[in-house]
Amino acid sequence: MPMSSVSAAKPTYPGVYVEELPSSTRTISTLTTSVTAFVGHTRRGPLNEPVRVTSFAEFERRFGGLGARSAVGYAVHQFFGNGGTVAVVVRVTKAGSGKAACVTLKSTEGHSDSDVLEVHAKEPGVWGNGLRVAVDHDTSCPDDTFNLRVHDARGAARESFTGLSMDPASGRHAPTVVNAGSRLIRVEAVGEGRPDPSGTVSKPFGHRLPDLAVDLTVKIGDVAREFTLYDPDSDGEAPCSVAELALLLERKLRALPDAPGKHAFAGTEVTVLGRRLQVVAGSTDPEDVVRFVGECANDLGLEASVNPPVFPLAGGEDGAAPGPRDLIGSEAAKTGIQALRQVADVNLLALPELAAYERTEDAVTVVSTAQRLCEERRIFLLVDAPATWVGVDTARAGIAAFDAVRGNHAGLYFPHLQLTDPLTGRLRAFPPCGAVAGVIARTDAERGVWKAPAGTEARLAGVHSLTVDLTDRETGLLNPLGVNCLRTFPLTGPTVWGARTLEGTDALDGEWKYVPVRRLALHVEESLRRGLQWVVxxxxxxxxxxxxxxxxxxxxxxxxxxxxxxxxxxxxxxxxxxxxxxxxxxxxxxxxxxxxxxxxxxxxxxxxxxxxxxxxxxxxx
Structure with missing residues (x-):
């Protein structure tokens, strides 16, 4: 820290004055080296929007976890399982496919029956069909505002929005509040009025309650039960307010026997909405509608409005797997891999769906565009060998298809991995890019970006075996062609045993032959570029x-x-x-x-x- 013996202030006494000055030395910080982007089909999640996740549990929450049709889900799982720490996921589907689940809420206020609020799942997919929304008017202004709760298929409350208004001029306007704060749904006002509450709502009670010593019949779903609302001999003093009536009715309903395995009666909730009562079954099954039947129920006005305990969303459809054009995307619209232009820190790119393409030419087309993006953004691309490479001979014959994209910002890995599928418990082949990205991240953390992510330390965790068991001689045939082989050794098990770029063939003999050399240069370039911004x-x-x-x-x-x-x-x-x-x-x-x-x-x-x-x-x- 520079020190000065001359004070900015005027000296007032003889002596030495010391003043601290800010350092003029500029520092360049070390940046990330192994943030990996995964682009492709997932079960759910925002479309064409990069989302950063730091664990597979977070990926499950945001993108739905593993799916039989999602190569990205398995790749991310293998990435974190091998030492990866940060991933950026971009969900892409086939253009025009997929549909978000939806439900339209109605209003019967003012003697009308009209649609007032559409509730859509935030993103397309069948996952939205498991969402349920519940409405109540238990607010500080029960005649004007409402609450909206979002449940999952198991009945667990996921999100809650209180004091919502349908008035566009209100600071609690429902579409504004919900759309800004929800990760699960978006809403759209389609009419005037507020949505009816869930469950069964009574007419308003007067200031004097009617005679409550009546016998009632209540049905929840197909189960009917009879009970006495108020018995002077066992219930003590009669209720004097709507709140006391709500407590009495809730206690009576919860005491009724449920059907086997059900909690509809036992979990019943009775809420006071001003001078009215809202009765909701203790279930998130839309079929568990509470109905009070008989003349006594009509006299008490217990069935002014009858709705299910929750309103289920329906109609969601998964999008089809993206094709080559969908993955390539549009630079102007920032879709597909072009969505990564919105992200500052991405070091590796994985496209696990390419390996399953029937036409290698389609995969090469995507790799060509991805490499151009990687060159612009200083990213290294991990390319999976096509699934059709089932042996050394097919690999040697097929590698010629990649001659047109032999750049130094990509590395090709062969063969595929055999892992136990967590969804089925059976062995299944997977492209290696996710696991390799995890190994690279682990190597960077332990040794540095300049260490080749290969060798005995580059063990592939969780891998049972490889689809092709390569020998030394076979590796010697593929390595000079720029193919990074994965090998199985007795002590280490499945291991990354190659560190060449696609340009790193013996025939080309380029200066960017090796993966660690290329990645170190990218790291230095980006660190200097950012660290010298102050120069402008x-x-x-x-x-x-x-x-x-x-x-x-x-x-x-x-x-x-x-x-x-x-x-x-x-x-x-x-x-x-x-x-x-x-x-x-x-x-x-x-x-x-x-x-x-x-x-x-x-x-x-x-x-x-x-x-x-x-x-x-x-x-x-």
């Missing part, structure tokens, strides 16, 4: 160049000390040049400052050759 609009002179050199060198030296570069000294490991040689007078006139950075990455020891020499003679200890 600063005076373009030697003082600025010196600050740039200091900030960039400090960042690179930190990586050097961690083992990211080869060389015994910083001079051998990296350099930063920013001066009048890199930035000419013409550049200065055009507002340009040029920074030249060089790094010496550590290439992985892909081939370890052990030479053994036989000697004779005596050994001295």
């Amino acid at each position: 609009f600063e005076p373009n002179d030697e003082n600025l160049w010196q600050q740039i050199r200091l900030a960039a060198s400090s960042y690179l030296h930190t990586l050097f000390r961690q083992g990211a570069f080869k060389g015994g000294t910083p001079r051998e490991a990296y350099f930063v040049k920013c001066d009048s040689d890199t930035t000419t007078d013409e550049d200065i006139a055009n507002g340009i400052v040029n920074v030249l950075v060089g790094i010496a990455p550590v290439r992985p020891a892909e081939f370890v050759i052990v030479k053994i020499q036989q000697t004779s003679g005596q050994f001295e200890l």
Whole structure:
């Protein structure tokens, strides 16, 4: 921290004045290296919207978990199971497919019967058919406002919105409040008036209650029971208010025997709505409607409005799996993989559905577009071998289809994995991208982005076996073609045994041959790009160049000390040049400052050759 012996304030006594000044040194922070984006079909979730999740439990809440038709769900599960920590999921479906579940709530207030509020599931899919909504008027203004609760199929309350109004001028306007705060539903006002409450609602009682010593018959669903509403001999003093009547009626209904396995009577709730009563069965089965029958019930006005205990949403349909065009998406509309342009931190991209495409050409088309996006956004693409590669011969014959997309921002992995499907308990083949992404994340955390995510430490957790058991000779045929092989070894089990980019064939022999070298460069580029944002609009002179050199060198030296570069000294490991040689007078006139950075990455020891020499003679200890 710089210190100054000259105070900004006027000295008032002889002595030494010390003032703390803010540091002028700019630092460049290390960014994430293994945030993985998964794009494709999921059971639920917002369409074409990137959502960050940090555990599979969170993925289950937001996207519905595993699904037989969702390769993304299994890939995310394998990602977290192998050490992944942060994923970005983009749900994509076939264009025009899928439908959100819906229910229309009615109003009978004012002697009318009209639709007033449409409730839709937030996203398309059959998952919405399990949602239930309940309405009551138990608010501070029971004649004008209402409450809306959302339940799941098991009856558990998920969300609650209170004091809603149908008046657009109100600060509690139902569509505004619900649509902004709900993850499950959205609502749309389609008429005037507020929705009727759930359950059975009575007429308003007068200030003097009628004779309550009557026998009533109540039916919930198909079960009918008889009871005496008020018995002076056993119930004590008669109720004097609507609230006391509600307590009495609730106690009587809960005492009635239920059908086997049911909780409709035992969980009955009676709520006071101003001068009225609302009776709701203790069940979220829409068939459990409470009905009071007979002349005595009519006299008490217990059936002014009869509705189910909850209003079920229906009509939801899952979207079909996305095709190549759906995955590619639109850059203008930010759909498909183009939705990732909205996300700042994505380091890896997985498209697990490509492996199942019948036509390899379709998969290659998507890979081509994905690679262009990866080059622009500094992302590394994990490509799964097609499911049709069932052996070494089919892999060698099929790899030619990828010649058109042999870039250094992608790596191809073969073969597929055999895991126990949690949904069925049986072994099933899965594309490896999710598990490989998890291994990369684990390797980055333990060793660094410059360590090849392969070798004995790159064990594939939870994998039973591989669809193709490769030998050393077979690996030797595929490795020079830029195929990263997955192998099974006696001590380590299924393991990643390759770290080449798609450009990393022996024939091409490019400088970006290895995955860790390419990913380290991407990491350095993005860190410097963000860490030097402060340079914009600063005076373009030697003082600025010196600050740039200091900030960039400090960042690179930190990586050097961690083992990211080869060389015994910083001079051998990296350099930063920013001066009048890199930035000419013409550049200065055009507002340009040029920074030249060089790094010496550590290439992985892909081939370890052990030479053994036989000697004779005596050994001295």
